Amino acid sequence: MFSGFSRLFQPRVEALGLEIGASSLKLVELSGHPPALRAMAVRPTPPGMLAEGVVTEPAALAQELRELLAEARTRKRYVVTAVPNPSVILRTIQVPKMPLKEMEEAVRWEAERYIPFPIDEVVLDFAPLDPLAEVAEGEQVEVMVGAARQEAVASIIEALKGAGLTPVVLDVKPFAGLYPLEETLTKDPDHVAVAIEIGAESTSLVLTRGDRPLAVRVLTLSGKDFTEAIGKSFGLDFLTAEEVKRTYGLATIPTEDEELLLDFDAERERYSPAKIYDAIRPVLVELTQEIRRSLEFFRVQLGDVQPETGYLYGGGSRLRGLATLLTDTLGVNFVAPDPWQGIQVDPKRFDLEKLGEQGPELMVPLGLALRGVNPLD
Secondary structure: OOOOOHHHOOOOOOOEEEEEOOOEEEEEEEEOOOOEEEEEEEEEOOOOOEEOOEEOOHHHHHHHHHHHHHHHOOOOOEEEEEEOHHHEEEEEEEEEOOOHHHHHHHHHHHHOOOOOOOHHHEEEEEEEOOOHHHOOOOOEEEEEEEEEEHHHHHHHHHHHHHOOOEEEEEEEHHHHOOHHHHHHHHOOOOOEEEEEEEOOOOEEEEEEEOOEEEEEEEEOOOHHHHHHHHHHHHOOOHHHHHHHHHHHOEOOOOOHHHHHHOOOHHHOOOOOHHHHHHHHHHHHHHHHHHHHHHHHHHHHHHOOOOOOEEEEEOHHHHOEOHHHHHHHHHOOEEEOOOOOOOOEOOOOOOOHHHHHHHHHHHHHHHHHHHHHHOOOO
16 A cells, blocks of 8 residues: 655654544554554544644644643654645556666656646655566556645644654555555455545545555545535534534435434424435535546546445544445445454453444544554555
C-alpha cells in the first residue's frame, strides 16, 4: 500500500494513531504483536479548527490534543497521523523503471501535470505499486503519488509539537482506513473491492485488487451534508441536527415496523424516520450518483473492473440503512467492516459493545495506530 509521507521522518518506535478530523479528534494506542488495545479517546473538534484541510489555530489544537492525551492516560508521545483530505491529491501515474533515486525526480516532474497546487508548495511522496524486481527493464512502473500542501503539513506539525507530540509519519486518510482490512484484502489477490469512508467533510473511495490500490477519488459530499439538510428542514442548529440524524435517521424508506421500533416519546411526530428520510433524500440521491460516476470513471480508466465487495465506514456511514441502499442501487455488496479483528481487547478495561458500535468511526485512527506498531518503510 501507499506508504504515506514517511520520508519526512525516521519512524522506528511504537506510536499512537491520531485522526485530526473536522468533527472529532480520535486517539488509539496499540502495543505489541499481535497488537493489543491499550488506550483510546475521542473528543469533538472545536468548530472552525480546520479550514480546507489546514489547521487554523495550531496553538488551540495543541491544547485540545493535550486534553485528549490526558483523557487517554497514555505516556507515549510518538504519533502517526493523517493529512486531511482537502489538502491532499492522490494520483496513479506511470514512469519508466529506474533506480528509486532517479524515480523521485521523474515522479516529481510527471506529477506536476496532475497537481493543482504549485509543485514547490507541496510535500510529495510516492510508492511503486508493484515490487520493482518484478518489472522488466524498459517497462513502465505504476506509482501512487501523494502531494500535500506544505501549509497543511506545517500547521499539523506545529500543533503536534505544541502538544508535546513527535510525528513519525504523516499518512493519508483514504489508505489509513485500509490497514485494518489488510488481512481480509490479502486473502484473494484477484478480488476487486471498493472501500468508502464517509467523513465529516469528505468521502473517499479506494478501488483495490487484493491489497493493491488501483484508483482513488475524493468527493466533497459528506456526513455534514446530511446534517445540514436535516437542520434546514427542521430549523435546527448543526449540533442538534447531528443528534437528530444519529437518533432517527434512515437511508431507506422506513417500514411501519421500523417506525414503531424507535421510541420517540414527545418528539415522535416531529422527528419520524419518514420525515427525516424526506429531508435527506436529495443528499442520498446525489451521493449514490457520485459513487456510481466514480466507479464508472474507474472502469473507463482501468478497463472492465467491477468491485464485488464494498467496505463502508467513517462517521457518516453510521446512517441506518446506508449499506443496504448502496448495495441495492450500485449492485455491489456493501458491508460495515469490523476493525477490531486481529486486535486483542481486554473486556475488563474496555466496553466491547461500545467499541463495536464505534467501529465504523475508528477505522482511520485504528489504521494509523497499526502503522504505529508495525515496521515502517
